[in-house]
Amino acid sequence: MNIVIAVGLFLLGLLQANPGFSQVTPEDIKQDSIHTLELTYSLPQRASSARRILSHPLFIPLALTSYGFVGIENDGLKALNYEFREEVQEHYPNFKTSVDDYLQFSPAVATFALKMAGKESEHAFGSSLRLYVTSGLLMAGSVYALKSITHIQRPDGSTYNSFPSGHTATAFVAAEFMHQEFKNTAPLLSYSGYVAASATGALRMLNNKHYFTDVLTGAGIGILTTKASYWINHHFFEKGKSSN
Template identity: 30%
Template sequence: MRNSFVAATLAVSMAVAPVAHAKSDNLTTVGDITQIAVPVGAGIISLLKNDTEGFFQLAEGAVYTAAATHTLKAVVHAPRPDGSENNSFPSGHTSAAAQGAAYLQFRYGWEYGVPAYALTALVGYSRVDAKRHYWRDVAAGAALATGIQYAVTEMGYSLTDTYVMPYINGDQVGLTASVKF
């Protein structure tokens, strides 16, 4: 299955990239689709391998990556190259794709990771070409997602052992939380 995934990914990449580059709108569309296709493809691979633990690592990494990316966008408030909005840094498209690629790399090895990172590079290029991001935004999105997925997949950081419970003690009412790493 690994060889077929690699072959299919490379074939799609080589077929799509020249067509997409021919017209900038097509490239933008390819980037929009690929940012979702990489992590969804990673999820499908995990399910086909009956790797439930890995599937949950992928999902957890996706949630943390999205939260971190959108928090940074709101805090940094960097203008886009086209001047349309102030949420350029980091690239959300790139962080989404890179998170799936990083998961594949850390969980299943370079045979899965390299093609997925190639698709992530295509996503990043599409965002710069569309003047929606600077290269720094793309690099930051990829680095952020890779770091988060590394922490989840390789280092075992997880909030799956998190408990939040209400408490009532006389006049006091509140929540107590426990997080196990």
């Protein structure tokens, strides 16, 4: 029924914009033809621009982070947070686990283990260790600053440092680190870390420690800070070595 109403309104709009089709002049047809041609050529260009934006490496982490920031003040997103929490508490009222405390590091541990086993990757062990540590420091600084500034109470009421989720940010640092190291040598393997990172975020909500926006923002920050670490390494370390 909604589709019918929408189509009806669309047709009504066309009729209002073009009163009396029988009064259309050759000049009107010419202008409409030009407009149609312009639209025909502009639509593929717009679609191409949209595809470029959606496929940009920073689109997903920026979208996740932006959602979280908007959710701090937006009533609709805050209501969605509470709905998620109520659903989780209704179905898993006594859920409690410490698995997330260890799972957050698992992609990084797996990455270093694979490197030690001789799996080909983007960087040598020492360089990758520097990259991971740099990513972690950038993430920790960002998360700590945001927790201090926002001062949002956790769902369980325990403390006022809910936003963003540090566990989730740590997990996605490790997942993005794994992806960056193996994306060219083992593409499927490189994405496996995101499974553990996503599970970490889910467990934080199941443990009643974070809201949905906390987890999404933590994921975005983890990915962004790791990408920043690799950007710094490429522009200041690798280029510096190649120029010497």
